[in-house]
Amino acid sequence: MDKIKSNALKAAFPYTIPIAAGFLFLSISYGFLMSSKGFSAFYPICMSIFVYAGSMQFASVNLLLSTFNPIAALILTLMVNSRHLFYGISMLDKYKNTGLKKLFLIFGLTDETFSVNVSAKIPKDIDRGWFMFFTTFLNYMYWVLGTVVGAVLGSYITINTNGIEFVLTALFVVIFLNQWLESKSHISALVGVFSSALCLIVFGAENFMIPSLMLILLMFLIFRKKVEK
Incomplete structure (x- = not known):
């Protein structure tokens, strides 16, 4: 590994440590869950390597055990992962000129x-593309490694996995608080919180995700200049 890549890896690694704690715990639980449902270690490991969809992987457990219904699976997947459409749009500029990465x-x-x-303060002497690559790669490896451990151990140990997904919510809260403390302006955070709360009240817990994301996007477009400052 050349110096550019190694420096980017060293810079990215500290940012992924909190994520490692959550990802390892949650992916180990996912491996245990799949094993408890009768799947061999091969299935959850392949799911984490090729699908890598977090909450959707947990939802897919019941899909794999129920009657084959590809339309329902497609709709559920779009609903669970629709937020990534907005993530992708916001990362268009950051992912420019990153090549095959x-x-x-x-x-x-x-x-x-x-x-x-989207928020890391990348030093000027660190290659931006490789920094984002190693952040992505390290998080991916945490998830895959945890799945392998959980799937293998799950073949020998049985645990109660009810409610274990809450660790992901806790991880989101930690990341949010960390960004709040590091940011001088809290406009973006407040827009996200109030938009989500409003849509939760109006649309309910089952349907608020997509409307809240659309409202957040609309608010950012309206107040784009203030947010960018």
């Missing part, structure tokens, strides 16, 4: 990776 950056764009890559 862009393919993996797109594949590995998760909530946590998005949060780091």
